[in-house]
Amino acid sequence: MTDTPNNPVTRRRFLRLAWGAIGGLATLEVGGILFAYLQPRLAEGEFGGVIDAGFVDDFPPASVTHIVNGRFYLTRFTDGGFVALYQRCTHLGCAVPWDQTTSMFICPCHNSQFTDTGEVLNPPAPRPLDLFAVRFTDDHVLVDTSTPIARDVFDQSQVVYP
């Protein structure tokens, strides 16, 4: 049978389309399975899981504390609010140390500088330090390190209060 206006899809073309569709579907399926399979493997209590940073009252206002096993800094502002800043520089991933004398984060790799809220003072960092979600349970500060939250600017809504 050939293509005619009355019969636009011949058997041959139908089969070819069907094989193509099945092949495409199978590729998507396998791709999806592999993508899900290779997702980060996380564990509770260590970096990548939820970290217990300690008692709320252990963090004095206007302080920046390095939580080493969580790879983040916990900033407490004068009004008592918290942000958890991922220590990874947003430029190329170096660990950014807090410099107490200048009250800035200064990256050793390309000299990016950040404030205690994580805002960029000096490029090449393209955006503020990433955040981790903070919540409070029984006077403890719990930080979820599974997903760094990227942001373009700092605003007050990012500060969490106990």
Place this chain on the structure above:
Amino acid sequence: MEGRPDTPQTSLDRIKERLAPPGVPTDDRSRARLVLDTLILHLHPARVPERTLRWTYTWGLGGLAAMLLTILIVTGVFLEANYTPAVPAAYLNIQNLQSNVWFGDLIRNIHHWSANLLILVVVLHLLRVFFTGAHRHPREVNWIFGIIMLLLVLAANFTGYLLPWDQLAYWAITVGTSVVSYIPVIGQSLGRLLLGGPEVAAPTLLNFYSLHISFIPLSLFALMSLHFWRVRKDGGLTIPRSIGDPEIEKPARVTTIPHLVSKEALNAIGWLSAIVLFSVFVSAPLEGIANPDVSPNPAKAPWYFLGLQELLLHFHPLVAAVVIPGIVLLGLFWLPFVDVTTDSVGVWFRSLRGRYLALMAAGLSLLLTSSWIVADLWVDWTTWFPSWPTLISNGLLPLGIVILVLVAVDRWVKTGLGATTESRILFMFTFLFVSLVVLTVVGIFFRGPGMELFWPWAMPEVHP
């Protein structure tokens, strides 16, 4: 059974008969030769054009690359016997390898230096092929296989770089993989998938290890076989000619055994001894165990990516790590379909004029690239255009200027020097390659703490 009077009786006899059927010489020496010759003639044609044996044409680079891959596979298998891809076991394994295992350091050094040499060799091989026009019709497909293998060699080196799990490895891979996150849309999730988490950690080590010992070497080996096969399918090597020589219709041929094989053996033995000797005296680096909380200053990617890292100091990461490498790769794949004149195949740098043009391109690129790096000390796009997004002010704007300069240079080569398309491509290729070399050399030797520029002999001591 009639006609076969000496039918083997036992199974051992049958094995013996199968290994040495009638017609095979009976003395050991001739039998060994037969096996060897059959293997060699499986790879090579029986006879090759005499001129292609000229040392100063191929420099033996393709064969050397194949030999290095073999060394890497053999030493790699040995290394696996003393390695666990876990934290901190990986680092302790390497320390143990260096101090407690018989010849452990030697095998690691051979693996390390061969891997680094392989990058140099495949790049030189690419240059040899381009500058003698061997990428042109009908060899376009093999050129593309070659580019893919170059990428695989880089991937093999990069994944292997992490395995010792020392400070050098950890931060080089951190910086190197961070650029992935700048790929638009998919960058973030691709980065997480590659690292097995938000940063380089134990899952990354496992991911890289499995890529390093299975997927990458298997693909390389498969492509290498395909590459060899295509060399024969495309009519063997291009035949070297001097400037002005006419194309040779029927070149004089010599037998592969012994003429080609003896040269190959000499090449292999020479390089093998050089590598072993070098590895006896020069150790692969091993710093302190990886510490994710302390970045060394400066934190540099592996040396073969320092040209790319140098670009990152001058452009927005999207432009430096994605747009520019993307354009360059696309150009490399496209090259044999644009550079189509086959008249000059086999002549180094196309012609006498081509040699001058290539030299001029190299000189101009050296001058322009290095002065651009220095001039950028005073250029601060983000401060000059504070209201613009940095992708434009520090990315697309300077990229546009660089492209304008390249177009202007090309116009000048075309109209000012009256160059043909072939020569313009030669000029641009040389120009861009020398730029990459300058960027890489600056990244390796001239960048110090804070990625500031220093003279190599005045580099400040760094105490992490």
